[in-house]
Amino acid sequence: MSERSVEVVVFDIGGVLLDWSPDYLYRELIPDAAQREHFLTAVATHEWNQQQDAGRTWAEAVAELTALHPEHAEWIEAYDTGWLKMVNGLIEGTAEIITELREQGVPTYALTNFSAEKWEIAKESFPILAGFTGEVVSGTERTVKPGEKIYRILLERYDLDPTAAFYTDDKEANVVAARAVGMQAEVFTDAPTLHTHLKARGLPL
Numbered sequence: 001m002s003e004r005s006v007e008v009v010v011f012d013i014g015g016v017l018l019d020w021s022p023d024y025l026y027r028e029l030i031p032d033a034a035q036r037e038h039f040l041t042a043v044a045t046h047e048w049n050q051q052q053d054a055g056r057t058w059a060e061a062v063a064e065l066t067a068l069h070p071e072h073a074e075w076i077e078a079y080d081t082g083w084l085k086m087v088n089g090l091i092e093g094t095a096e097i098i099t100e101l102r103e104q105g106v107p108t109y110a111l112t113n114f115s116a117e118k119w120e121i122a123k124e125s126f127p128i129l130a131g132f133t134g135e136v137v138s139g140t141e142r143t144v145k146p147g148e149k150i151y152r153i154l155l156e157r158y159d160l161d162p163t164a165a166f167y168t169d170d171k172e173a174n175v176v177a178a179r180a181v182g183m184q185a186e187v188f189t190d191a192p193t194l195h196t197h198l199k200a201r202g203l204p205l
Contacts, residue, residue: 005202006166006184009101010154012145013112013129015170016188017095018122019088022079029078043069044079052115055142083118084125093191095128097198097205104204107133111154111167115139134158145169146177155181166201168194 014020022040030036044065052061058080066073101108110132114122116139123129136154138144145151155162162182169175170188178185186197199205 005164006198007164008107008109008133008160008166009198009203010109010111010165010167010178010183011094011098011132012167012169012171012174012188013110013114013122016168017091017098017128018126019091020086021088022086024088025078025082025085026075028085029075029082039072039075043072044076049079050113050144052118053113053138054144055116055139058115058117084121087122087125090126090128091191094188094194097191097195098128098131100205101198101203102131106203109133109154109158109160109165110135110137111145111150112136113138113144145174146171148177148181151178151181151183155183166198166203168197 011017022044023036026036026040030039048061048065052058062077062080065076069076098108108131110129112119114137116137119137119139134154134157136150136157138150141150141153143149143153154160155165163184165183167175167178167183167185168188169178169185172187175185175187184201186194188194195205
């Protein structure tokens with residue numbers, strides 16, 4: 001076996017287990033593609049959303065952005081109230097891998113940039129999210145990937161040996177950061193490739 005074996009598997013959530021994109025909501029609200037792109041890149045930006053991942057409340061976020069762009073008040077509020085419509089369900093192949101790992105007794109963990117408020121909503125809507133052995137959510141911890149701190153929180157809180165932990169994330173920077181703290185990690189591209197990575201590390205799939 002060319003890869004080291006692992007004992008636990010750690011998952012990013014958005015883009016790995018949940019099919020999440022603001023487009024799913026805003027295609028309905030803003031049919032014009034150019035107008036929609038402007039709103040999501042110049043108004044409700046990735047950076048603005050990431051502040052909720054870092055712990056800012058949605059009430060604060062909506063109020064601050066609405067004050068800056070009152071003409072878009074309804075669309076801004078929808079980012080909060082319509083958040084669940086941004087989730088187009090589970091990425092089924094990943095869900096099946098997680099279920100199989102759990103059935104085989106392999107501990108699974110979540111390490112995710114996610115608003116604390118929306119994480120609770122997501123867990124209610126998708127019960128698989130409530131079944132992790134442990135979870136580290138950026139909005140609760142008030143620190144985001146790819147900063148080292150959030151990886152250290154995971155390893156220390158659950159007493160994990162980083163060399164025996166495998167992590168997958170759809171963002172390369174987050175994978176690089178996981179490797180920097182000693183974890184085995186691969187960029188998530190699709191479920192079959194993830195399955196191959198896990199099999200190569202001796203997991204019972």
